[in-house]
Amino acid sequence: MRILLLEDQTKLLSFAKKGLEEQGIQVDAVSDGDEAWEMATSTPYDALVLDIMVPGRDGLSILRGLREKRNAVPVILLTARTTLPEKIEGLNLGADDYMTKPFFVEELAARLRTVARRKAGEANHLIRVEDLAMDLLARKVTRAGVEIELSTREFELLEHLMRSPGRVFGRMQIYEHVWGYNMDPETNLVEVYIQRLRAKIDKDYDKKLFRTVRGVGYAIGGA
Amino acid sequence: MRILLLEDQTKLLSFAKKGLEEQGIQVDAVSDGDEAWEMATSTPYDALVLDIMVPGRDGLSILRGLREKRNAVPVILLTARTTLPEKIEGLNLGADDYMTKPFFVEELAARLRTVARRKAGEANHLIRVEDLAMDLLARKVTRAGVEIELSTREFELLEHLMRSPGRVFGRMQIYEHVWGYNMDPETNLVEVYIQRLRAKIDKDYDKKLFRTVRGVGYAIGGA
DNA sequence: ATCTTCGAGGAGAAGGATGCGCATGGGGCA
DNA sequence: TGCCCCATGCGCATCCTTCTCCTCGAAGAT
Secondary structure: OEEEEEOOOHHHHHHHHHHHHHOOOEEEEEOOHHHHHHHHHHOOOOEEEEEOOOOOOOHHHHHHHHHHOOOOOOEEEEEOOOOHHHHHHHHHOOOOEEEEOOOOHHHHHHHHHHHHHHHHHHHOOEEEEOOEEEEOOOOEEEEOOEEEOOOHHHHHHHHHHHOOOOOOEEHHHHHHHHHOOOOOOOOOHHHHHHHHHHHHHOOOOOOOOEEEEOOOEEEEOOO | OEEEEEOOOHHHHHHHHHHHHHOOOEEEEEOOHHHHHHHHHHOOOOEEEEEOOOOOOOHHHHHHHHHHOOOOOOEEEEEOOOOHHHHHHHHHOOOOEEEEOOOOHHHHHHHHHHHHHOOOOOOOOEEEEOOEEEEOOOOEEEEOOEEEOOOHHHHHHHHHHHOOOOOOEEHHHHHHHHOOOOOOOOOOHHHHHHHHHHHHHOOOOOOOOEEEEOOOEEEEOOO
8 A cells, every 4th residue: 555645744744654654554755735736646546645734735725636637546634633624624525534633643544544445446446566557447557657558468468467566477377367278388479478568668667567587487566 | 424215126225225335335225205205304314316216206206395495415316218308307406416227336336425525506417528528417518618419329328438537348338338238249339339429529629538448448538 | 616508498570360440331210 | 300220341450470589597617
């Protein structure tokens, strides 16, 4: 799970980030609203935690903007204890939960898992590996936000690999899953398609996501 | 979230109740219109789902009665596939959305969350995708402000696509939603209608809204 | 230890076959 | 008379095969 955390008190920010990461939640931490907006609109997070009062774009404004763009990412708002009306407004705007500062990091982590799971039924069609994202419903793939055109076979092969990042698959295994029948030992289809995916996905980037394990098979990411 | 569900086919009623509750929606299920009226006027529900054709007070009558009492609770109507005029009448009476039976429970749940999130009274019968706008009430479609004439089938196919911008639908899926029964695998109806919509909507514009995903289906818009 | 050799496995490129989706015209039905 | 549906031919993206060249790594020689 990867989230964006917006909070302008840098001390609290780093404290919360650390605590959440101990619980296995990846956190991108920012203290400026405009920066948060940039990241929220360019990265498919599993959830956002937004402080309402921050420099730049405030949390409510970001939330409103996202919902107008039909972005249903789960959002938890952070409010000062006094600002009740804003809580209400936040929930009306489509926030999933709110927390009053100060808070226990453990509780924030628990709520994050809850809202992420609740939305999972609607939104678990996203698979991410590093900066590579696959949207199963829209059948689109992007790397670093740039869309990549894939044919049907290419897409399905990539999907299979991305569902288990880091895991090495043998050729037979891949063939059975993606093509659906037993492999003619003479063919090199898998190699050909791996090569095509490499050309489209790894070519323009320094960081290579595909990994060849000689004599065994292929894996994506996870290192 | 707690809702009232009125549907006279008891089998469908219990099935839908179960499905919605799995998604965390509390459901009071009734099969009689008079009973539904009693409960709707005495309990503050987050939304109502009303079948139009039921024994006792019918769904449209309940809706009308509530609006006359200035009750702005969100309402989704259930209609048979054939009854087009009643959809429009329902929207005119202040319904927030309609669904054609049979429907997928997940979709009903999604729409419930949508209408419940909206502020009461600002029901929105406009669906927009980029510069393409569909008015469900007036049953009119415009692109860049220019009105486009569509036949009934064309309209309903477009409506289905526009309700989930960017999402790719398979031919069978489309056929089941728009035509309502199982597809003869030999027909190419969907292709023909997509082609017609393209001719009317995409032809004169540089930016193409329709997207073909070979071997899978079609989508509209979506970034 | 380091270097050299060699075989198998993998990368890469290119061309033919396939079948999906586009396009269009015509017949049937309210 | 529109609208809906069916049927047919064609073009092109996709798929798969084939062939060649390159790379890796083991094993023996120095």
